[in-house]
Amino acid sequence: MNKKHLSERDICTKYITPALQKAGWDIATQIREEFPLTKGRIIVRGKLHTRGKHKRADYVLFYKPNIPIAIIEAKDNKHSIGDGMQQALGYAEMLDVPFIFSSNGDGFLFHNKIATDGIIERELALHEFPSAETLWQWWSEHRGLNEQQNTLITQDYFSDGSHKVPRYYQLQAINKTIEAIAQGQNRILLVMATGTGKTFTAFQIIWRLWKSRAKKRILFLADRNILVDQTMTNDFKPFGSAMTKIQKRQVNKSYEIYLSLYQAVTGNEEDKNIYRQFSPDFFDLIVIDECHRGSAADDSAWREILEYFSSATQIGLTATPKETKEVSNIDYFGDPIYTYSLRQGIDDGFLAPYTVVRIDFDRDLSGWRPDKEMVDKYGNQIEDRIYNQKDFDKTLVLEKRTRLVAKKITEFLKQTNRFDKTIVFCENIDHAERMRQALVNENADMVAQNSKYVMRITGDNEEGKAELDNFIFPESKYPVIATTSKLMTTGVDAQTCKLIVLDQRIQSMTEFKQIIGRGTRINEEHGKYYFTIMDFKKATELFADPDFDGEPVQIYEPAEDQSPVPPEELTEPESVDGTPTPETEENGVDWEEVDIISEPEGKNSIRRYVVEGVEVKVAAERVQYFDANGKLITESLKDYTRNTLTKEYATLNDFLRRWNSAEKKQAIINELSEQGIFFEALAEEVGRQSGKVFDPFDLVCHIVWDMPPLTRKERAEQVKKRNYFTRYGEQARRVLEGLLDKYADEGVTHIEEPQILTIAPFTELGTPIEIIQTFGGLEQYQQAINELEQAIYSAEAK
Template structure:
């Protein structure tokens, strides 16, 4: 008979839990997902280093159907009680928003039914009593009060491409919540999902399920940029195939089922150009509005006009930044968001890239600038005599040396990191963008000679620049490297490998700020893109500290109150100085002879709540260590008890403690153990070489045979050279000098077996970290 107490957690799963689930009718391929990853693990950045924290991974997530999670199970080995994993499982269930939670040690299950009365919320079940899928679904269905017709819609199949790839947990929540709302008859729906979290893919699955269920037969997907439509058709919406078409001013074929359109393509300046009116008011029964913050919310906008024309259709608004002002509101039209997945949550979960900020303060930005009486600009215009400050720069006053200094600092940063990192430079307007392009070309003449596309101005008026936008976005394309823009690239540009965002634009709109920051938030592991850097030349990143930066949208729209809404600022023509006359009539003064210097340059780090860390890296680390460990004894106890020291090191890195960056800041080269003890409790540190020498001097391994001793001595040398995490990895046995001692298997056999080798390694670590000289 099997002694469960000697079995690992994995054995308990394989021998008892999974068989119990299968016996209850759960399908191993379609419904039982073991080791299910919920989050990815937050990426933390310090200096040029990054590390991933631990991912949230449930032992089991049970799905009624693929894409429809219903229960979570947490498993423990049999040395724990049956309910030991319940609290952990509850956390996973809350993230997935499922009502049924189980914990097991192989003897049975502790079952938490959050739909049951308080007295019956948790009950113990034998292995043979696990509920069937239909039973759990019926309970949940009854709780929600869904009719048979509604149930059929909310259980409609997801699209599956055969790759086994499933939507992320938050995408499933958005898809399922939207589908259920439509099943219940809700006709105005708002989804708020941060840039880079897959809004279009989410929209595709919603449309696919409704279309396949024949609940919605003719569907219109609206966006405001051609590139968004083209990307959507060739990527996420490709499975619609021949049922899909793109509406243009020349094509209004009504034989298709899925229509995509640029809203400008179906509206015009007069009613005769309004192509959408060639469709009857009830032609579409579903309309999805992408990036709905940009224009559709305003009462007199073209988008709103289209939506009101097709008012009988169910309408879904997608946005990363709900637009809420006194004049314009998404919430007033679509209602409160049915689901929100924020930038902060995306970074915490590890699906979005975090950021670091390098802020530059120029002397004239801090103190302002005032022209001498009678001073004229480079074009001979008399400059209005008053105080100018950062609000004026590049709008009413151009200080050419300032533009040159910004270009110089951008270049210095890229050359110190990687001059081929994709970079977007946001300027005030097209004229500013052109000046910046010229300044950057002069700073990077050698790289521009290699390829003139190294720097491109990508703005609304530049046919050549817009033609290179796809190449900038495409991860495999080397050029362009630096894209200089003003408004064109603030939204709808899926630049997965953009590693640098430059802000030389004064941003006061939270919506616009979120959109710009969103250009860098995508992670692309294949191209080593885990975080991005913001170079801030106009203090725009002060908006990070605004509670509204990542808060829930608050409706401030007052229908019928206030001035008429202002249209979005277009990518206008390049502005030119106007002829001499009244100084106030000159649109921009251009000043060449002025000295600009950097007054301050500061790298800003951000904590787990995306708030700026105002203290030094040393002080931040010290606070983190004091929070994690009650005392030196507490740290030593946990360090010595850890089977792998790497575990503690990774946990601290997940909290933002980077030992390499800290060593660099303190001009030290210490093992994490010594760095922690020295920094937090002022203990005298030893180098790795000193620790290894002390172990050799004590010679504690006389009980081992000759070959085993040579292995331990080689491990000591590896520790002295490369650190503790290297020798804890069994792959070290494949490297020199271990190759001369035999294969990894032969080396392990010198100790008896793998368990004996690992025991010897732990003894070696114990000797390394004996703390006092007398020990």
């Protein structure tokens, strides 16, 4: 057989895989073909979404099931031996593997990142492919690993056949951490965006260290009860009876894996005695979840635990490193050993992208000043000054503004889905309660069905906090809308949350990332592929900040003056960068309970004025979309389509050549869809103007090159007028006429699949095999389909 006629898959099966087996690679445990790396970015336009092109390596070779060591990119034999190398190098960077190969079936081009002889790339014959042991030996020697270190590094991760397998970035995070510990590093920081599986990654790290007996007693710390409980019942479940949760005033030292709410072992002296019941060298390993919060400060309770158990290896997990002039976890843990950002997660298709609905009110833009000696609804004389956005809902409440926010939220849900889980972030508890009331009134019909349709979930309200699990649980219908201040900023795994409302001024990048993280999880089972951010207070301007998704940079500077703030300067709890801190329960204080009051109760309180009759109107409203690269799209859908297509095809003739030469038109349609071309939305937009239905080919030609579009029925009629079918026999002609009618009704992609022969009217003409034999066989049948498609679209060239 001529090798040039073989497909890429045939080259793999007949040449590459046999070469690997002859070199001693185990096909069951060491060779992974078509290894998935990414899922493809989700691209959103209006109510439509699609996935961009995913990345998949033809081969990933593993020394052990947890250690990828080589990449092979295969091409068919029409390509040169090295044509896949650049693609393979990109995959190798994602997996951090040192050995990269490209092949077309004739041999291999070998790229050796750790070559010591100065020759990075060389060609190898098929029989010269190196063994797994050879590659591992080269890699171990390069890193200077001894036998004991290799034993730890090669310890398998947990797998029971049904348990999920780590994604490429999780593999990197796990392996880099294990290797660092093997080489003696005891302070490690991992930065992974919310929703990318920090806890699962931590579990696999702990499992490998525990199973290898490198670490025998391990403490996992989190700052929310729900996080500890979820961890025990989900990711950490395989630890079984070796695992326990530390409760207040209860210590049992017979376990090996301990999980704790850090407040349970810190606080007053009685609480502190709990962790002091453990000797300072009791734990070999401590893993701190969300270490950007309490542990970042030098004098925090977390830091106190870490310093008490200072001999233990300590791993910090965070989505948003806390870095200010006074607070630094990089100062404590060191630079991140691995970072996987929000942008990477969205680009790879593991995190949900977002659209932004930005709404500005007239009073927010121009401010408001009270009339002379004006009083609020409680009879308090309002201080005469200009109030603007930073005052609203803190020192001044415009009740009609609150109602307008609630109205816009409700309008959006009515246009999409009244049961889409929604979190409304408010300035404080008082604001969250007023917003709850306004939303109840706007959604009176839904509240009449179930009073829990809208709930305030804040730290001071037991009824609301009791519903947090129901809000998070995808199967629970209620609550649907949650108003909050700080309680749901972090640690809330709301997989089905589709709308995040920002009626809170946010100037802290850390807090902004935490809030956005509430919507980034994908849940395909419940139709959650993307989410919407509705912004009333310009918070989304932080997306434009270059630091939004940048690498964490240490800016910690020892404070010169650590003197306490005078009591008269204390108002609301604030972080060191001037924004409210996430709610904690440290030392028994729930910071959400510290609030500005509307009635004067003491010398240091701040009055909040509540004003009834001031009109508030929408000044501007716009929807913002993001392209396949995550950049803001400012042009219309038509303009975006035109600009995208002209980058791919310089002229109409270029597009026509590509269209007519494609074996299946669906392949081109899929390629364009992966670039964010939404044919359904374009068809609706063009169809509204003309009242007609067009298929993708005509939409592209019309929108991009201004060609008059033809409907499918018009194209089908043109083919019939040309007496196209006279060259075929009666039976074949009846089949092709039926296919042409199917094209007119349903489009070109439906006639390209042989399965269409299993439905009427073709079933009246015989079985699919009999029909295909009418044309002389499958190859001749496919050729007839291709010629029919050329006839359908040939009118465009005339």
